[in-house]
Amino acid sequence: MEKDKMLKQDVDQVEEKITFEELFPQIKEKLEQQDAVTVPGRVAFEFHITDLKGVFYVEADNGKVDVEPYDYYDKNGVFTASAATYKALCDGSLTPVTAFAAGRLKVNGEVDLVRTLEALFSGKQKQYHLR
Numbered sequence: 001m002e003k004d005k006m007l008k009q010d011v012d013q014v015e016e017k018i019t020f021e022e023l024f025p026q027i028k029e030k031l032e033q034q035d036a037v038t039v040p041g042r043v044a045f046e047f048h049i050t051d052l053k054g055v056f057y058v059e060a061d062n063g064k065v066d067v068e069p070y071d072y073y074d075k076n077g078v079f080t081a082s083a084a085t086y087k088a089l090c091d092g093s094l095t096p097v098t099a100f101a102a103g104r105l106k107v108n109g110e111v112d113l114v115r116t117l118e119a120l121f122s123g124k125q126k127q128y129h130l131r
Helices: 002-012 020-032 083-091 096-101 113-122
Strands: 043-049 054-061 064-068 077-081 105-108
Touching: 020 043, 020 054, 020 064, 020 083, 020 113, 043 083, 043 113, 077 083, 077 113, 083 096, 096 105, 096 113, 105 113
Parallel strands: 043 077
Antiparallel strands: 043 054, 054 064, 077 105
16 A cells, blocks of 8 residues: 555656656657567557647557657557656656556556557667677
């Protein structure tokens, strides 16, 4: 019970009134730097930010991640959360599985998609080798 209370306090501590235009580039940068080779096949998710009325999509295919601020029609699932939750996911203070278990991240689709999202957020950064 105490852990849930601490989690809520941590997640709720977000800068004063962040906008979609400020949050989206942080999410895009975080996810597009991830090595998605651990994600099986092609997956596409749509994300809704409840308190900002924002939407974006993430597609992982062949180890590459694309993130854009649009609706996505050929998606595997839809995630819904507050800006504070997405910010905490980006900075690593919250994982998708923990957010889902605490009721801070909702999924419309197969619950197993949360594990796929976990692989995206916690994956290793791409390694670039100069030749």
